[in-house]
Amino acid sequence: MTDYRHAIIVIIVMGLAVLATRIVPVFIFGRGEKVPEFILYLGRVVPYTAMGLLIVYCLRDTPVLEAPHGIPELISLAVVTATYLWRRNTILSVVIGTALYMFLVQSVF
């Protein structure tokens, strides 16, 4: 049985975090106050750290020491990277990478 109460709380809490980043700055700086350089700096650079963080988070339970040693992940990530560099098409790379990964973990490894 899925714990739906937890799911609702998580959705609301994550929604509040996203909303805060979109609306609070307007309340604080809406009347023309100068925005601290440091806040603008974080707004510029954090996104470039966040994707790496999320990729590692997604792969956090990959078994590296036991079989299949993360090989399906490595192959699929390589294909995602190669197809993206080739066509620069997010949807194409996500679909091909995911289909390949599903095939590898279900039928090969």
Add this chain to the structure above:
Amino acid sequence: MRKLTKKDILAAFKTSSPIIVTFLVLGAGYGILMEKHGYGPLWSLLSGIIIFSGTAQFVSVTMLTSGSVIMAFLTSLMISVRHIFFSISMIGRYNNEGRRKPYLYYALCDETYAMLSKDDGPEGVNVSNYRLLVTLFDQSAWVIGSVLGGWIGTLLTFDSTGIDFAMTALFTTVFIQQWIDNKQHLPAILGVAATLACRLILGSDIFLIPAMIIIIGVLTAARGRIEPPATETAGGDAND
């Protein structure tokens, strides 16, 4: 009252159309993923209205069933911090939007920001209507896509083992695009290295928050190296 004209609707639709296609497809992927985790189309609808951030919603899928609420909050904050930059840079433009302001800011996602920050729409179009419609079309496409995905997910029964890789793949494409767009690779390397180190040392349950603290700490300490004071870098155009 700013009357909606056919011209406004067509102009907004034209601007939104590439985003609509992308959001329908990615939204459907999210909806299918949600469904395979036990959360049907109504959950995707709810999440698309309350959260409305593609990255945050994709990550939320694995956090809905279990895990720390504080971690979910901080992860969401970290993913969304770029919006601070978007909202601040729209203050001047949105100043006279009156009652439309709350919606315009609430639904200001990356793609909508990219479209509405570059100009005020085509000649002769009511700019306020144009902004409202572009924002609305983009959000609707995402929500409709995710609900359809959830619905398709209930109809299709297949072995969904490994479907979570869609998230990894999506974030990887954004990572590569950011890498290509930027000469400064330190933040990207820092994100991977700090998180990986925390994962290896602390195990797979509690590594995320320490990683965030280290990342913010290093960004603060290394600001002079990452962003030399004299040069102005164009930022805030991260993908979602």
